[in-house]
Amino acid sequence: MNVSYRWLLDCVPGLQLTPEEVGRHLALRGAPLEGMISPGQGLEDVVVGRVVSAEKHPNADRLTLCEVDGGNGVVSVVCGAPNVLEGAWYPFAPVGAVLPGDLKLEEVKIRGEISHGMLCSAKELGLGHDQGGIYQIHGEFTPGQSFVDAIGLDDVTMDVEITTNRGDLLSHLGVARELASAGKGTVTIPEFPDDPHVSLSFERHTQEARVGNVGIRIEAPDLCNRYLGVVIRGVFVGESPEWLQQRLRGAGARPINNVVDATNYVMLELGQPLHAFDLNRLEGTSVVVRRAQEDENGFTTLDDETRALSADMLMICDAEKPVAIGGVMGGLESEVSDDTVDVLLEAALFNPGSIRATSKILGLSTDASYRFERGVDPEGIERAVSRATALIVAITGGVIDGPVLDCCPAGFEADVVSLRLSRIEHVLGVSFTSAEVQSLLKPLGFELVDDKEGVLDLRVPGFRSYDVTREIDLIEEVARTHGYDKFPAEMRPYRPSTVPDHPMFELEDELRGALAGRGLFEAQTPAFVPESEGDVQVANPLTTTEPFVRRAILPSLLRIVEHNFAHGNRDVRLFEIGTSFRKAGKGEPPHEETHLAVVMTGRREPPHWSRQDEFITVWDLKALLEAAAHISYAGAAEVTVEPGVVHPFREELAFVVANVEGHSMGHGGLVSSAEMDVPVWAGDVWGFEIMLPSDPPRSAAPTHVPLPIFPAIERDLALVVPIGNSAAELDGLIRDCGGTLLESLELFDLYLDLEKDGGVRSLAFRLRFRAEDRTLKDKEVDRSVDLILRRLKEELNVEPRR
C-alpha cells in the first residue's frame, strides 16, 4: 500500500511525526515500511518557466521558438510541441539540468536556432502519458521556483506492508486510524476545495431498484451483499484539478481523467473501490449483477486485454452483456471517455472469496480486487459513495440525478465478541484490568456493550469485521496495542517433550560427519529435474524444463560435478542427503525415501612434493560405500557385487547394497560417460546412491573382547585362481575351513598372468591363527592349512602357486 505522507497529514491534522517516525510507529503496530520514495525524485533540477513569447520557428513549420523566463533571465528555447501558449506555465529544464534517465541538457542548435533548455512533457518527467504535448501547469507561480514544490511532488510515498488480514489498512483513513489509536492525533476526513456538500437520499431495496429508466438488479445475492448506483449527468470529462493529481501522485497513482481520478481518490482515501460506467453505453441503462453465462466467453477489460470468462465469475452486466468483471476490472466498452456525458457510479460489497477466485483464474490483480479479497468496510460504503459523488460533482460540473439506487440482499450486522480477562492472562501471561482493556481497544473502534464478572462484550466495527471474530482476535489486539515490547521475557521452567528425537536426524548427522571427515563436501541441490529423472510431476511447475521432482540424487550431483569441471575443479568429492519421490496410489502423496548419494573424481589425496599423484579408484569407492552401508544399516545390509563382474577387462564395475532379504538398498560404480560431460583432462567419476532406512537401527554398544594373551602363528598362501573365481569365494571358503582358530585373513598381494592358461590370477593371503586358551602348535596350524588347500582344490580348483 502506497501512502502519501501529505495525505496522511491531512487525515491526522497536527501529526508531529516525520515519515521515518510514522514508519517506526506503524512497524510496532504490525505494518512496517518497505521503503520510501519521493514522487519528485530525479526532478530536482526542473523549474517552473513562463513562456513570455512563442512564435513559429523561422526554419521549421512544426517547431516553435519560445522566449522562456526560467527565473534566470529570459532565454530562447526551441520546442517541438504544438501547444505552447504565451503567458502559460510549464516545467522547464534549463541547460545543465539532469532529467530522469540521466539525460543532461546542453545548449543545442536546432535548425539554426540555439535552444537554451527544454520545456518538458509529462512523459519526459516520468509523470504520465503525453497528452498532446508539453505539460502545462495551472496556478500562480514564480519563474524559477522548484517544479517539484510547485505541483506538490514534495511528498513522500511510503510503501507500507499490510498483512493479508488487515484489509482495513488499505486506505489513508485506515493507516490514519492506526496512528491515531496509538495516541498520535485524531482522525478527520479532509475537506476538499469547492465541496458541494451533497446530501444523498437512498432508494433502498433488497434485490432490485429502479428510478426512471435506470435500474439495478442483483441476481447473484450470494456473491454481492450490496450494490449502490448513483447517476450523475452532464459531466465534463477532462483533467483533474492540480490538488487531486498531487494526492494521487503522492500515493503512487497516475492521474487519468477527473471521473476516474475521483473514484481512485476515494478508494485510496476510504478503502472502498468504486467504478464509473458511461451510463449511455449500458444497454437498457441498467445494471444486472450476475454470474457469467456459458456463451459469454471473451470479455475485453479496460486494459484492452480479452479475458476468458468462467461460469462462477461475478459479472456486472447491462441488459444484454457483461460490462465489467465485478470487483476486478471494468470493460473497455463502457469505460468513461472524453465523450462521456452521463455516469453511473458504482459502489458495491462483493464476496471476498469469489473475487479472489476470479482474480486468481484470470491472473489479474487490481487495486479493487486486492481490497475486496481482504474485505471492504460494510459500514463505510455510504460515506464512500457520498464522497465520490460530491467530488465528481465538484470537479466535473455534473449533477446528481435522483436518489442512490441501493440493492442490499444481505445487510451488515456487527458482531459482539466476548473477552474474558482470565483468558487474556492465560494466553499473554500478564493480567489486564477491564479499564486497561477498554482503553486499549476503544481507540481501535471496539465499543463496549457489556462488562460483567470479568467478561467484556465488545462490538466489532465494520472495518474489522473480517479479521476480528473470536476472543483470541481481541487478545491479539490487546497485546498489539499494549506493545509486544512491554511484555516481560524471562525464562520459566518447562516440562520435557514427550516427542522422541527422530532417529533419522542422528543417522544423517553421523553420515555427514563421517563423509566430511573422509574429505567429502556436502552439497545441496534443488529437487526439480527433467522428466527423465523423475516419476512425480509438478502440476504447476516453475519451468517447463524441470517439471518433475527427482527419484534419485546422484544425477543432480553429476550436474554439480560438471559445473565444477567447467570451472577447472578436477578434484571433486561430494555427497548429498535428500528426498527421493516415487509415485504412490492415485490421489495419494508420493512415496518418499531419504537417499544418500556420493560422487568422487580426481586425486585420492592432495598433491604433495613427496610422492606421485594417485587417483581415486574403485577401491576407494567400495570402501566408502561399505562405510556408508555400515553406518546406515549396522550390518543389516552389505555391499556385494553384481554377478559376473570378475573380469580384468570389464569397464563398468557395479556394486549393489543388499539387505538381509536380498533387496537392493542402493548401487554404485563407475559413472558412464553417457551420463555426463567429462572433459578429456578429468579423471574417472565414481558414484553411488543408497536409500537410508526410514527407522534406522540404533547400533548396539560394542561388547569388549579380551585381548589375546597367547601368541599367534602366521602363514602365507599364494594361490593360483582361475579367472571367474572371485576373491569373495576364496575368502568365504578359507574362513569356513579355518574355523575359530583363524583369527584373521588378509589379501596382501595380487598378481595377474594373462599368458598362462588363458589368464590366471595369483592371490596371496596372510592367515593368522591363534587360540584363546593356549599356545598353538605348528602341527595344529599345518592341519588347518592342509584342510584349506584340499578344499580349495576340490571345490574351486585352486592350487598353491609353485
Place this chain on the structure above:
Amino acid sequence: MTDDSLIAALRKFETEGLAAVRDASDIGALERVRIELLGRKEGRISLVLRGLSKVSPDQRPALGQEANRVKEVVSTAIAERERSFFVDRSIDREDLTLPSRPPWEGGIHPVTQAVDEISRIFRDLGFTRARGPEADTEWYNFEALNTPLDHPAADEQDTLYLTDSVLLRSHTSPVQMRTMERHDPPIRIIAPGWVYRRDTYDATHTPCFMQVEGLVIDEGVTFVDFKATLAEFSRRYWGPATEVRFRPSFFPFTEPSAEVDVKRVITRQDGTREEMEWLEIMGAGMVDPAVIENAGYDPERYTGFAFGMGPGRIAMIKHGVDDLRRFFENDIRFLGQFAS
C-alpha cells in the same frame, strides 16, 4: 636359574632389544638383532619359551605370559623399524619448513551447519527434532493450520501442486499437526526440513529452501514464555549482546503473531563495538486455538507457541554470502570456505 631371575632376564632382553632395534642402522643390522633375540634355534627369548616345560607348573603361566609379551613387543618394534628403512625415504631431516601432507579437507554444507547450530541451541533448551513428509496434502499445509484455501494468506506462499489436493509443502508447519496427532503434550519440538515455493531463482529466492519449524504446546505456556524462549535462542545464536525485538504480524496459524528481529552488536578486534541493522529472522506467534482444536486438544487447557526461520537466509547473513544461489551451485571452492 630361579623364575624371578628369568623374568628379570626377559625384562633385560626387552630393554636391550628395543635399544638395539632403535640403533640398527640398516636392514642387515636389524636382522642380526632379530636372530639374536627371536631366532628359532638360538634366539634368547625363544630359548626361554622353549624352556618353559622345565619350569614348575605353578610358575609356568606367569613366566609364559611375560615371555610372550616381550616377544610381541620386540617383534612389533622390529617390524616398525623394518618399515622405516623402506618408507619415507623422502623425509628431508634438514628442512622441516617443507609443507606438510594433510589429507583432503571435507565439510558440511553451510546451510546444514546453520541448521545444526540452530538445532543444538534448541536441544539445549529442551527441544527434540521431528520430521514430516515433503509432499503433503492441502489439509496439513493449509486447512489444519487455520488457513482457508480461499484466503489471500494461502496465496502468499505460492504453492507447487502435484495433484488437486497434494502439494509440495510450502512451509515446515505441517509437521506441527503431524506431531500433535501422534503425541500428547508437553510437546517441544523443532522440525528442520525442505520446503517448496513457486519462486523463480534470484539472489534471495529459490524454489526450494530449508526451514526450521518450532512448536511448544503445554498447559500454562504464555506469550511471556514465547518471548523468553525466542529471545534466549537469538542471544545464543547471534551473541549475548544481541537485541531482540518482537513486532506484530500475521500468520493464520498463530495469534498473536510476531516477526522477530535481531540487532547484532559486533565487537571488533580493537575492542570497538558496532551495532548492526535490525534483521528480520523469524515468523512466530502463539498457536491459534483453532490449530490446537484441529489437533484434538482442548484449547482452553493447552496453549503454546510456534516459529519458523530460514537457515539459508541466516547462513547468508552469518557468512556474508550475497546470493542465495551460491548455496545451490556447490562449487567446491565455495564449499571449501566452510570446511570444518
